[in-house]
Structures are given as structure tokens and as C-alpha cells.
Amino acid sequence: MHSSSSPRPCKRQRTMVTPPLTIHDPESNSILDRATRVLSIEATALSHVTRLYQTDPHAREGLLGAVECITKSQSVGGKVIVCGVGKSGLVGRKTVATLKSLSIAASFMHAAEAAHGDLGDIREHDVLFFISYSGKTPELLNLLPHLPRQLQIVALTSQSKASECPLLKEHENGVLLPAPLFESEEVSFGVSAPTTSTTVQIAIGDMLALTVADQLHENKGKTFKKNHPGGAIGAVTRESAKTIADACHQPVTPSEVTPLELPSPSLSAQSDL
Structure with missing residues (x-):
């Protein structure tokens, strides 16, 4: 008699065409060299922007201005509204999380959603913090005509001076946090995907958050642990x-x-x- 159950199909064994690479293979060395070069370039970008804030008067004035306006805003019940899109928007969300963990009132506003009602989140004493490498992201520029004239704006962009930043040209209360690269990502990696630029943006966001926390709290470590x-x-x-x-x-x-x-x-x- 035939069995009522059908025979199980045999699993085909996966055959390796070539053995896996090891660190001793010439091709592996090439892969590792290209990979660690990415880390080296991003570390160099951070070194360059560190030097910028140590020596450049525009960068130093921008940082002091950003710290001052955020500190004053927090003292009267205002908050930092971080605004961006794309990869810069993701950096913005991380920056908001860091600010909140240090008891610095903050929220994230997506630029596209802002034009569809989220502008209602802005209050009189808030600080609007734009993050955009180019400084001319259309979704951010489109918001400018709809912002209160007295609103304090901080922009984190690749420009070196506030007068050169499209996001700040039409606003009298603009503060620039410059975040230039020593070379473009296209030159470094052969692709213009945000990589080095977002690394620098995150670092400057951390610098700003921790510096403001120093101004607001006697012990920022204790504040962070409480939160x-x-x-x-x-x-x-x-x-x-x-x-x-x-x-x-x-x-x-x-x-x-x-x-x-x-x-x-x-x-x-x-x-x-």
C-alpha cells in the first residue's frame, strides 16, 4: 500500500563557490582598507570642525550666540524646536533626544508637516533650530515667510557666515552654527550620500546641548541620571x-x-x- 503522506522534498545543500574571505586574503585587505578609510575621513572632518570652533571668530560668535539665546529662552519657559528633513531631520531627532535628556525643553518639527499645521507649535519665546547642510533646503525656505519676525532662529549649515546662509538672509535674529566639510562626500567616497556631513552635524548638536546644559544646571550629570x-x-x-x-x-x-x-x-x- 502506498503511504498517504507525500515524501518530504530533500533540502538542497548550499555549495560554496569560493571559500569565505579571511583577513589574510589580498581582497580582504582591500575591503578593510576601504572601510577604515571611511572612519579616517570622518575623524578628519571632526578634527577640522573642532579647529574651526577653536580659531574662527564667526564660528565662535555663532556658538556663543546660540548658547545665549537658548539659555534665555529656557529661562522664560521657551523651548528649542528642531526642524529638518531627510538625514538632517534624523540628526535633528537625535539632537532633540539629547536636549530632553539634559532637561532642556525641546521638540522636533518636520519641515513638511510644519506647513500643514505644525507651525502652531511655535510660541513667543521659542528658538527655531534649522538643520540643513546646504542651507537652502526648499522645505525649510518655504517656511520663512510664515514665521514670526521676532522668532529667534539658529541654523546649522555648511556656510561659514550668517550672511551667506539662505535660511538667515531675510531674518534679523539669525544665528549660524557653521558645519563645513574639508572636502565633499562625493570626493571622499564617490557618492554624495550624507555621511561625513551628518557626523559633523551630530557632533555640533552634542556640543551645543552639553554647553547649554552647563549654563542651566549646576550638575548636568545628576540632571541626566534623574531623567x-x-x-x-x-x-x-x-x-x-x-x-x-x-x-x-x-x-x-x-x-x-x-x-x-x-x-x-x-x-x-x-x-x-
């Missing part, structure tokens, strides 16, 4: 608090040693009693 009770950072903070308390022979409150957990959903009305 970050979860994850590995929170675990280290709780362990540190426990160690200090043990050394001082003091009791530790449960909130200092108990991992942060979300409440489980109720299975029934009776379980809530």
Missing part, C-alpha cells in the same frame, strides 16, 4: 546609589534599587481590587 532611570544607565545609577548608601550605613529606598517596570495589565475587574 534616565531605565536601561543600563539607570541600572548603574541605582547600583551606585546602593553602594554609597551601604558605605554610609544608610537604608536605601526601594525606588533606588528596584528596576523600573511597567505595571502588568489587569486580567479581570477582580484583580484590580
